Amino acid sequence: MEKKGLLTVVSGFSGAGKGTLMKGLLSKYDNYALSVSMTTRAPRPGEVDGREYFFITREQFEKNIEDGKLIEHAQYVGNYYGTPKDYVFEQLDAGKDVLLEIEIQGALQIKKRFPEALLLFVTTKDAQTLIERLKGRGTETEEVIFKRLKRAAEESEGIEEYEYLIVNDDLETCIEDMHDIIQKAKLKASRNSEFIKKIREDLKNI
Numbered sequence: 717m718e719k720k721g722l723l724t725v726v727s728g729f730s731g732a733g734k735g736t737l738m739k740g741l742l743s744k745y746d747n748y749a750l751s752v753s754m755t756t757r758a759p760r761p762g763e764v765d766g767r768e769y770f771f772i773t774r775e776q777f778e779k780n781i782e783d784g785k786l787i788e789h790a791q792y793v794g795n796y797y798g799t800p801k802d803y804v805f806e807q808l809d810a811g812k813d814v815l816l817e818i819e820i821q822g823a824l825q826i827k828k829r830f831p832e833a834l835l836l837f838v839t840t841k842d843a844q845t846l847i848e849r850l851k852g853r854g855t856e857t858e859e860v861i862f863k864r865l866k867r868a869a870e871e872s873e874g875i876e877e878y879e880y881l882i883v884n885d886d887l888e889t890c891i892e893d894m895h896d897i898i899q900k901a902k903l904k905a906s907r908n909s910e911f912i913k914k915i916r917e918d919l920k921n922i
């Protein structure tokens with residue numbers, strides 16, 4: 717059965733602005749639902765359990781994997797991250813466009829499991845801007861920033877797996893572009909096979 721909402725995966729280099737873009741979409745439009753992931757990494761100052769993430773132990777995470785509670789999961793710079801299944805399905809059934817802000821290994825699992833999902837890749841206009849944003853955010857040590865930049869170099873190899881590139885230069889323009897892309901993607905014929913089948917049959921029966 718085709719879901720009413722669209723499942724959209726948003727990946728991109730750490731520091732490119734994914735979190736900021738998600739907040740922008742959620743505050744401007746009411747058709748979006750953001751999935752809250754589970755992670756074993758420690759909360760950053762200001763992060764609240766159940767809002768940015770569900771912060772859990774490795775043992776709890778591994779139990780969730782075993783119990784089939786996650787639609788994808790991956791390890792990123794030494795920690796587990798994963799998407800809880802129930803919330804995503806509930807929101808899609810309710811007609812919400814569900815946003816998954818996840819890294820590339822998880823994105824590829826989603827693409828395989830849900831071929832109709834839309835995959836977006838967020839980047840800065842150049843590498844220097846990425847370094848500045850990561851440093852400017854001030855939430856990671858120099859060492860972690862370096863690891864994340866190394867990871868960005870690896871992730872750049874997979875960009876072609878995504879359908880659209882989202883260049884986050886001017887924030888407001890980028891939020892609008894992203895909204896536009898998601899809404900237009902919902903109208904693709906390939907994502908509406910049940911609608912097409914029904915109208916075809918109804919027309920034949922006239």
Ligand code: ADP
Pocket residue numbers: 728729730731732733734735736737849850852853884885886887
């Ligand atoms: P990510 O979630 O991809 O790791 P964040 O959303 O935390 O990235 O953004 C990284 C930093 O860049 C933050 O300090 C954020 O305020 C800043 N930022 C995000 N988008 C823009 C933009 N379009 N212009 C300038 N700064 C931005």
Ligand code: 5GP
Pocket residue numbers: 727728729730753754757788789790792797798799817818819820821822823
């Ligand atoms: P951060 O530690 O900066 O919050 O997230 C690190 C990376 O993990 C980011 O690229 C983020 O998109 C990704 N991530 C967050 N949640 C999930 C998830 O549920 N699954 C996967 N695969 N990646 C996630």
